[in-house]
Amino acid sequence: MxxxxxxxxxxxxxxxxxxxxxxxxxxxxxxxxxxxxxxxxxxxxxxxxxxxxxxxxxxxxxxxxxxxxxxxxxPAPIPSELVPEPVEFTLVYEDDYILVLSKPPGIVVHPACGNLTGTLVHGLLHHCTGLSGINGQIRPGIVHRLDKDTSGVMVVAKNDEAHHSLSSQFKNKTAKKTYYALLDGVPSGKEGKICSSIGRHPVNRKKMAVVAETRGKAAVTNWKVMTRFDHNLLWAEIGIETGRTHQIRVHMASIGLPVAGDAVYGKKNDKYNDLGIKRQCLHASRLSFSHPATNQQVTYVAELSPDLAGVLELLQFSVREL
Missing domain, CATH: 3.10.290.10 (RNA-binding S4 domain)
Structure with missing residues (x-):
């Protein structure tokens, strides 16, 4: 070879x-x-x-x-022959240009150190052979990502034309993403906008943090409380105008409203075990963009994953006024 x-x-x-x-x-x-x-x-x-x-x-x-x-x-990419394998995900939509899916929690998007098998990419290769090759053998078709323990909607490019179009839309902020999250804390109001730069944590380089403008990248997060529950828990709709690493988790924690169950940026709360919270309660619900082939605006929605739906079902008996 x-x-x-x-x-x-x-x-x-x-x-x-x-x-x-x-x-x-x-x-x-x-x-x-x-x-x-x-x-x-x-x-x-x-x-x-x-x-x-x-x-x-x-x-x-x-x-x-x-x-x-x-x-x-x-440097040339290290040759890596990914072996397709069945990996769980829910197909939302598919045509010759794009594939839209709902990623379950616990699934890493693409191979990396410590996660060389069982990733979403392995599952995509098992599902179909036609994926964009722009990102190389390790990340075929991948134009954006979700954290391992974040569930929800993603779009994948099936050819290079679609990849260029989608990448451009994410870069130019014309693709719109809406999340829902269970937050832990007492909000200062019903909604807000966070405009704080995000960069590597000054001490723990595996974490991100809100940093000075000169040390990070601009990041904007909009949030709105939808429902309040007992135990200082609340259900919020969150929109992001930028796509920084761990953006929602870092921004919400910075104002005292971390995502419930977040082991890196969150709090410890004895109530989590009672509610069955085993991961960060963050879900990418809705994704809107211009279809690469038709230029028509399309929107796709991923239903709540069963674990989050179960948490909300338990909380429905403790709803409080906003």
């Missing part, structure tokens, strides 16, 4: 980019690279000396200058 060689991407710094951090500059030009490159991935390439500035190795925080030549040696 021929092993693909790494390839070189060259970018000349324009005057408008003068003074930007090197890692930030590369992240801003991620569209020039094949695959789904994040700022963290570029930072890793810089550390590994795969990025040269005018033939010199620089650090992530180096400030680029006008007319400098940035050369990035992009």
């Amino acid at each position: 021929d092993i693909p060689a790494e390839h070189l991407v060259e970018i000349t710094v324009l005057e408008s980019n003068h003074g930007q951090r090197l890692d930030q500059f590369l992240a801003q030009h991620a569209a020039l690279f094949s695959g789904d490159f994040s700022r963290a991935m570029f930072q890793e390439l810089i550390v590994k000396k795969k990025v040269l500035v005018n033939d010199l190795v620089r650090k992530n925080n180096y400030r680029v200058r006008t007319h400098e030549l940035i050369q990035v040696s992009v």
Whole structure:
């Protein structure tokens, strides 16, 4: 088998980019690279000396200058033959361009360290052979993600044309996502808007946190209380204008309303065991976007997963006034 060689991407710094951090500059030009490159991935390439500035190795925080030549040696993806396997998910809609599904909790979207089998991607390959190859063998068809323990609606691209269209819509914030969550706390009002940057936690690098604008990415979350229950629990509708890692979980925790059952950002509450809460009570309910083939606006809904429906059924006897 021929092993693909790494390839070189060259970018000349324009005057408008003068003074930007090197890692930030590369992240801003991620569209020039094949695959789904994040700022963290570029930072890793810089550390590994795969990025040269005018033939010199620089650090992530180096400030680029006008007319400098940035050369990035992009390693070829490690060949990985994913073996299709049956993985549970609910099919919502499918045609030649897209597949819409409802992901159950406990399922990782794509293979990564510690989760090399049993992912949603394995299940998609078992269900159909036609998926977009833009994200490589590890993430075929994947244009957005849900956390392992978040349930709900997702759209998958079945060809490259659909992938480009959907990726563009998520990037330009024209695709709309609505979530529902059981929150734990006392709200300051019935609804609100959170505009706080999100970045890596300064101490625990596996977590995200609300950080200063200069250290994170802008993130906007809108929330509205739908129902209040005893034990300071409430059911809320949540809309996100950006798609940052762990955004809803981090933002809601930052205002004292963490997602119930969230083992990373949440609280400990003895009532969780009584209610059968075993994971973060967060569900992606509705997804709207323009269909890649017809350009018509479409909306798909995922019903609540059985575990969350069961929690709400138990809580229905403790409804309080808003």
